[in-house]
Amino acid sequence: MSAGAGTWLVIDAGNTRVKWALADAGAPVGRWRLQGAMAQGMLDTLIDTWREAGLEPARVLAANVAGGAVRAAIEGALRVCAPDAAVEWFASVPSRAGIRNGYANPAQLGCDRFAAAIGARALAPGQDLVIANCGTATTVDAITADGAFIGGMILPGLRLMSGALARNTAQLPQIDADTALPATFADNTHDAILSGCLAAQAGAIERAIAAHGGAPCIISGGAAPLIAPVLTVPARHVDNIVMLGLHAALLDGGMDQTC
Template sequence: MLLAIDVGNTNVVFALVEYGEGGHTIRTRWRIATDPRRTADEYAVWLVQLMAIEGIDRAEVSEVIIGSVVPRADHNLTVLAEKYFGVEPLFAGQGKAAWQFEIDVEQPSSLGADRALNCIAAHKLIGGDLIVVDFGTATKFEAVDFNGAYKGGIIAPGINLSLDALVGKTAKLPRIAIAAPESDSVIGRNTESQMLIGVYWGYVAMMEGLIARMKDEIGRPVKVLATGGLAVLFDEHTQVFDMVEPELTLHGLAILATQAKAT
C-alpha cells in the first residue's frame, strides 16, 4: 500500500492508495494543518491512530511518496516514513520520482510539486490540450498540451486570501463564510450579501475571463479540469469546467510512484 503525502501551504493531506489491475484507488485520506515545526513523532501519533480506526496496520504501508511545496516540512516527514513505516520516501520531482514530462517554461525548476502533479494526473485522466485550475491557498491555472507538456500558467490569490485581505484591511466589514450566493443577483441589499457577491461572483468572473483568454491563446479545442476544495462550490454556478476531480494531486502522486517503480 502506498502512503501519499501532499504538503500544501495550508494543509497536509495523507492518503492511502491501493493498486489493482485497473489502476489505483484512494482508499482513505486525512488532513492536518501545515506546521513545519510538527515533529515526526507528532505526525505518527496522529496518523497511526487514524489508520487503526480504519482497521489498517502501519505494516501494510510499503511505499511513501511526498509532494511538497513547504521545504521546511520535508525533514520531519522523511523521519516519519523511515522511523514509523520503515521505508525511504520518494519526493516528487526528485531522484527516481523525477518529472517525466516536458516543462516548457523559462524556469522549469520553479514549477511547484503540486502544479506538476496536477498536470501529470490531468493528462492521464482525460488527455488532449488542457487547462487545469487548482483552488488552493493560491489559485493556479495550468496549460498542458496534448503531449502532456507543461506550457505555463497563471497564479492568482486564492479566494480565502482575498477575503482575508478585505476583512483585515477594513474596520467595519465582518468575516463571512465562502458560499454560493442564494440569488443570482449581483446587486446586494446588505453589507454581507454585497461582500459575498464581490468575492464569489467576482472570482467566477475572474476565473471565466482568464480561462477564455487562455483558450484563445492556445487556439485549439481545450478541456478544463478543476481541483481543490472549492472546485465543487464554483462548479455549481459556472459551465466552464469539463471535469471536477477534488483529489487530482493525490492521483498525481500515485501515478508518479508507479512511474518511479518502472525506472
C-alpha cells in the same frame, strides 16, 4: 496483512493542509485504501494517526510546498511509521510520467502544479487540458494533447482574495465548501465581496480555457465546489488532483534521483 503491507503512500503538503492517501502497489490511479488530511497545526498527531492506520508502505512519494518545518515533521513521522520505505520528495524536473515541463527553468515550477498536470493527463490522456487547482492560491495551467506543460497563471485563492478586501471591515466572509453562493449583484457588502471574488476566480479560469482553444478543464482544490458552479463553461470537478498525479508518477515507474 497490515494496512500498509505492499502499499504506496502519497503525500500532498500544501500551504494549509497536509493530505495523504494509501494505495495498493500497482492499483489504478486514485483507487485508495485509506485517505486522510489534517491542518498543519495538527502535524504533531501524524505519528499517532499513521500508527492507528497501520501504515507500512513500501514506497512514499511526497510533494511539499509548505516549507522546511512541514517537511521535517513529515520526515520525522515517516522515520517512525515507515522506516523501511523508499521515500522520494517529488520535484519538478524536465520530464516525468508523460508531461514535458515547459518552464524556462523547469525546477522553478511548483511541484504541486507539476503533479497536478501529471494527474490531469492520467485522467484525460491525449487531450489539450486546463487544470485549475483552487486552494490557498489558485493556479490555472495548460497542457497540450501530447503532454507539454506550456505554462499558467497564479492568483490569490478565494479565501485570500476575499480576506484582503474585507480586512478592514466587520464583515469578513467566512468561506468554506458549505458557503451559500451569493447573487451576482449582491445587496450587501459581505455577499458583494464574495460575488466579486468568485467572478475573478471564474474569469481567470475561463480566460485560460479560451486562450487554450476551448480545452476541457479539470478543477480541483478546496474552493472548487464554490467556483465550479459559477463557471460559464463545463469543468470536471476532481478531488485531490495533486495526489492523483503523485500516484500516476509512481505507476509510471522509476524514482527521480535528483530529490
